[in-house]
Amino acid sequence: MPRMLLTDFELMIVLAILRVGDEAYGVQIARDIETTVGRRVLMGAAYAALDRLERNGLVASRTGDPTPERGGRAKRYFQVTKRGVAAARDTQRALITMWNDVPQLKAKHP
């Protein structure tokens, strides 16, 4: 099977899901990225990426029960699949390989 590499935003989302745990849903995923990376997250873009990841079998989602504070709308919990973890590792490996081949960057990271 060909390796699947993630974009930077997809990688952040996959890592955020793994960091948050089994109760990872949109708000917590966005919050984790914003607080950790300092990058502002557009929820619509996050869901577009999550849908794309799910279509590719990299994450799986399940629907929770609706709650009043969400206007009766259910949370959508996400979990990274085995394939998603493999894709994150492949992406990490590819980036590190490229990183190591750049002397200017290697010098700054002893």
Next chain:
Amino acid sequence: MMPRSSSSLAIALLERVVPDSDALAGDLLEQVGNGRSPAWLWTQVLAAVVTALVNPTDDIRPLKLVELQPADAIERSRRFNLQSCQINLTASPLHGAGGLTLALFGVLLTQLASVLWWVLLLSIVAGTLLGIGLIVCHRRASARSPFVFEGLVPRYASRSALVLAMVVASSAAFAQTPTPAPARSSRPAFDVSSVKINTGGGRGGAIQPGRFAQSAVTLRQLIRLAYGSNQIVGGPGWIESDRFDVEGKGTFDLRGFLPGPNGTPPAVYQMLQQLLEDRFTLAVHTAIQDRPVYALLMARRDQQAGSQLTRSAFDCEALLAATVGGRLPAPPPQAALPRCAVGGAPGHLMADSIEMSQLAAALSPFTDRVVLNRTNLPGRFNVDLQWTPELTGPAPTPSANAAATDAPPALVTAIQEQLGLKLEPITAPIEVLVIDNANRPTPN
């Protein structure tokens, strides 16, 4: 605090333009409730709208389905027929884009030929009138909207296993067939009914001639039972927490728990609907929403089933006729599953002589999604499926999650290895039951 109307307008725009945006809308509302500003909400909504317009999802469209997946196309067409007032004049896959496009066209036209300003004015007036007409038409249709029963898999108690299992099995089959619910005026009602706040008794139930009872049951569970829908949206929070003891008595036998000859809902469940309306002032309507579901498919290229999915030649129709006719067969051996039934617990699903549609319905509660049968396997099967159920309780640590995700998803893998089937995540239009109103019950 953000004005409610502004928040509602933003969310309405989001749900109108962005398909399958229920969870996103909920996330945004939750964050607004936690103090996010109106500007933040509108920024998020507009960005989501732009994202959806620029990157449209692979929404299932009828014309494509006719070519690729006839079964889905037929299913979708059938469902759209139930919503006779949903008209997309522009055939645009993005709801709402048609109107915006027309408005933009009108503005451009007035720029090119200013004397044609009246075209824009006429368009706005005509569009407004058309919108009002469609809303009125939709509300009238909703008032007589037929209920669709799908995915009903009540779990039954073991003490009345045989009779109840037959009811469950036939109800699951009934649940796969869309059937209109009778109008309120023609709906039967219990002769005597009782609704009490549960004071500590355990969960249980009784299905007997002339008596229907459920103890320690939530309103959500009752709605699921009465309307045969696993996809319930909305309602106050207490419908999942408050527990009640419900009992109804009337003139019916075991046939009252079975679908009618024309596929009408079981009479007892119609009585339960009436009881919920009377005592909980429950009001519901159905809507079609694109939701994430699982398609149950053959996993192997040779289309062979797994070792735990074996064909059954048992005549369930004859057994069902004998059961409701009072000629009960001998009870099954201890710990054995009744014939033509499905049962089990999280981690173990057993079924005797069920159809694949019933298996799909039985798997739904364990996946938190509706499972649609796409196997095209005819006939009946015996099933013995074992898997490691997902853990519930406090959220595990991130490291635990990472370790868990290294392991294959237990149920999915079990289905593939043991049954030769697979669950494929897709988005499909399904009926959801929307709770418009519910109140705690009035005293008896």
